[in-house]
Each structure stands twice: as C-alpha cells, then as structure tokens.
Amino acid sequence: MKLKERVRLFIRHNRVILLFRLMLEAFYEACSQSKHLGASDMMHDEVKFAADLCIRTHAIEKGMSIGSVRVGFGQPKVLSLIDDLLLYVNRFPSASIDESMAVIAHYIEFNRNNGYPVEAVETRYEVLKKAYTLRESMTAGIAVCCKSDTIEATKASFDTFSQSRCSIRDFDTQSHVDLNEIVAAIDIARKAPSACNRQSAFAHIYEGAKAHQLFDFQGGANGFGHDMQYAILVTADMRRYFINERHQMYVDGGLFAMDLLLALHYKGLATIPLTTAYKTNQTRRLKKTFGVPSNEVPVMIIGVGAYKESYKVAVSHRNPVESYYQVHR
Numbered sequence: 001m002k003l004k005e006r007v008r009l010f011i012r013h014n015r016v017i018l019l020f021r022l023m024l025e026a027f028y029e030a031c032s033q034s035k036h037l038g039a040s041d042m043m044h045d046e047v048k049f050a051a052d053l054c055i056r057t058h059a060i061e062k063g064m065s066i067g068s069v070r071v072g073f074g075q076p077k078v079l080s081l082i083d084d085l086l087l088y089v090n091r092f093p094s095a096s097i098d099e100s101m102a103v104i105a106h107y108i109e110f111n112r113n114n115g116y117p118v119e120a121v122e123t124r125y126e127v128l129k130k131a132y133t134l135r136e137s138m139t140a141g142i143a144v145c146c147k148s149d150t151i152e153a154t155k156a157s158f159d160t161f162s163q164s165r166c167s168i169r170d171f172d173t174q175s176h177v178d179l180n181e182i183v184a185a186i187d188i189a190r191k192a193p194s195a196c197n198r199q200s201a202f203a204h205i206y207e208g209a210k211a212h213q214l215f216d217f218q219g220g221a222n223g224f225g226h227d228m229q230y231a232i233l234v235t236a237d238m239r240r241y242f243i244n245e246r247h248q249m250y251v252d253g254g255l256f257a258m259d260l261l262l263a264l265h266y267k268g269l270a271t272i273p274l275t276t277a278y279k280t281n282q283t284r285r286l287k288k289t290f291g292v293p294s295n296e297v298p299v300m301i302i303g304v305g306a307y308k309e310s311y312k313v314a315v316s317h318r319n320p321v322e323s324y325y326q327v328h329r
Contacts, residue, residue, distance in 0.1 A: 021243055046092045053088060056081045057100040058316065064110050064142045065314040066223045067170035071116040078107060082124045089132045098136045099317050101128070106141025140315050147307040154266050165262065166313040168270040171227040171305035177269060179207070182230060182304060185263035192259035194252040200240040201256035201299070204233040204292060211303075214290060218301055220274050228305035233276075234260065235296035253299030264304060270311075274301040 011017055034040055042048040056077065063073055082104065085097050104125055111118045145166070153164035186203050194200060206214050207230055214233065215225030236253035257273065264271045276298035278286065286298060 018243065022246070025243070025246065043087075043091075046095060049088055049092070050095065053081070053084060053097070053100060056084075057103050058314070060107055061103045061141060061316070062167075062169060062314040063223075064107065065169045065312045067227060067308075067312070068223060070223070071114045072111055072118060074107075075118055075121055078104060078118075078121050079124055082121070082128050086128055086131055096135055097132060098134055098138055099140060101132070101134060102138050102140035102317075104128075110141065138317055140317060142312045143315050145311055145313055147309050147311065150307065151268050154268060161266070162262065165265040165271075167272040167316075168305070168307070168311065168313065169221075169224045169272060170308060170311040170313070171224065171270055172308040172311075173227050173305075175306035177229045177304060177306055179205070179230070181267045181269060182232070182264070185260060185267050185269070188263035188266070189256055189260040192252075192256040194255065195241075195245065195248050198240040198252065200237040200249055201253045202235050202237065202296065203260065204235065204290065206231040206233070206290070210290075214301065215274075215303065217286065217289065218274050218276070221272070221303060225303070228272075228303040230304040232260070232302040232304060233290065233292065234299045234302065235292060236299055238295050238297060249297055250299055253297070257300040257302065261302060264302070268307070270305045270307045272303045274303060276301055 038048040038051050040048070042052060060074055060078055060081070063069060081100070085100055089095060089097060104121070108118060108122055108125060150164055153160050155161075156164075182205060190199075192201070211228065211231035212226045214231045215221040215228065218225075221228070234253055234257040236249035236256075238249055241249050261271055261273060276283075276286070278298070283298060286292065287294060287296075292298065
C-alpha cells in the first residue's frame with residue numbers, strides 16, 4: 001500500500017482525529033442551533049413562540065384523553081397558557097390562536113360537564129375572547145372512537161388505514177396483549193428503508209413491571225403508563241454510520257419506528273409514541289438502567305396496550321395540506 005493511501009486511511013479511521021473532526025462539526029452545528037432552536041429569543045420570534053404555545057395547548061388536550069383523567073387537572077398551566085396567548089396576539093396581531101382557543105373552551109366544558117367548574121380559567125378566558133376574534137371554528141379536545149370501527153379501518157385502503165391510527169392514552173387493562181403479535185409487527189417493520197440497507201434499527205421489548213419502570217423514567221405517560229402492557233424502545237446502532245452521517249441513525253430508526261407503529265396498528269394493538277429526547281446524562285441513565293448497549297442511540301419509546309370497546313383520543317388538529325409543501329421549479 002502506498003504511503004499516501006496509508007496516510008488517508010489513518011486520517012479517516014484514527015479515533016483521536018475523528019474526535020477533533022466531530023468536535024468541529026458539533027461546534028458549527030451548535031452555532032446554528034443557538035440561533036434557530038426554539039429556546040433562543042423565543043418571545044420575539046413568531047414561529048418559536050407559536051411552537052411553545054402549541055406544545056402547551058396539546059398538553060391540555062391530551063390530558064383530557066387519559067382514561068382515568070383527574071377532573072380539574074392542570075388549572076395553573078391553563079391560566080399560564082392564556083396569559084401567554086394574550087401576550088402572543090398582542091405581539092403578533094396577524095397570528096392565529098384558533099386551535100388554542102378551541103382546546104381551552106373544550107377544557108372548560110369538560111370540567112363543567114363533570115361537575116367541576118373552573119371559574120378562574122373561565123374568567124381569564126373571557127378576557128382572551130375580548131382580545132382576540134376567532135377566525136375559524138374548529139373541533140378540538142377529545143373524540144370518542146369505537147374499537148370495532150378502528151379494527152375495520154385497519155383492513156381498508158391505505159389512506160383510511162393510516163388516518164385511523166391515533167395515539168392512545170385510554171387503554172383496556174383487562175385484555176391481554178400477545179407478545180407474538182408484537183414480534184409479528186416487528187417482522188413487518190423489517191422492510192422499513194434504511195441508508196444503504198444498513199438495517200441499524202433494533203427493538204428492545206419490556207414487559208409488565210419493567211415496561212412501567214420505563215414509562216416512569218420517560219415521564220410523558222403519567223396517569224396512563226401503568227395501563228399499558230409493553231414498552232418498545234427503538235434504537236439505532238451508531239457503528240453502522242460515519243462522520244458525515246451523524247444524524248442518519250435517527251432517520252433510519254425513525255423510519256423503522258413509524259413502520260412499527262403502523263404494523264402494530266394493523267395488528268389491532270393500541271399504541272402511543274413517546275419521545276427519547278434527553279440530555280446526555282439522562283440518556284446514559286436510560287442505557288444503564290434498561291440494558292441498552294453504549295453503541296445504540298435511543299430513537300423512540302412505543303407504548304403498547306389493548307383497545308377499549310369505546311375509547312377517547314385527543315383530536316390533535318392538523319394544519320392544512322398547503323402548509324406542508326412548496327413546489328420548486
């Protein structure tokens with residue numbers, strides 16, 4: 001082997017050199033993220049501010065879709081949301097908050113119908129209504145679905161099938177989920193695409209108490225985590241990627257996770273995707289506590305349970321299709 005080729009391979013594969021190259025890439029990435037991530041100057045950027053309000057609005061909406069929801073939950077959060085909605089429309093007069101308005105209205109109605117009026121929220125909401133004129137009437141809050149209709153939709157055309165999948169927080173705790181059905185869904189998801197067919201995705205399946213421990217660790221399934229029977233931690237293997245592909249593992253793992261969600265839905269199982277967007281120390285604790293090798297990156301947790309005959313879901317309004325694309329010619 002020629003000296004030039006040896007030097008090239010040394011530079012490419014030496015761990016110390018790779019570390020410095022990664023540090024440089026991370027620095028450039030951090031510079032971009034410090035400017036564009038939502039945490040940067042959020043209150044003066046309409047898109048960033050709207051994203052924060054969207055997250056908090058959906059937290060209220062999905063709270064109402066939990067099977068054993070506590071009536072009157074979240075009042076301080078709703079009041080804080082209303083205050084920031086007032087600030088938002090004052091700062092950005094052309095912005096729309098129709099969805100947030102609809103969710104808060106449903107929250108007030110939901111509590112009133114359950115014999116728990118939330119007077120402080122109602123009073124503050126009236127102030128918001130005077131400051132903002134609704135532009136579009138929309139459905140928000142929760143919807144009630146029928147298991148038989150959902151199962152029937154899984155056998156329909158793809159557009160009907162995919163639209164029938166919802167994130168579930170209202171599970172049947174009496175029916176048993178067969179592990180073999182989960183394995184069969186993973187078998188279907190094996191066909192998910194990956195860069196150069198590297199197939200780096202992997203599913204760690206946790207059952208019963210171990211699954212509940214993972215839901216507690218994750219923190220986003222409070223109030224319904226223990227109603228699910230399995231937790232699937234989807235990961236991707238870093239060893240199959242190179243310096244210019246630092247984020248490709250999340251893409252490949254995400255594609256597998258989406259296929260797995262659809263496959264589980266096809267199998268008639270109720271599911272919810274849960275984020276694994278942790279800081280470094282928490283990711284390390286996750287790996288250590290739940291037996292995940294250091295070379296794998298967590299991509300998503302999927303909770304799996306059984307459908308009730310009649311169950312609640314968050315409406316989760318979607319923006320119009322025109323907001324999802326742009327044609328370049």
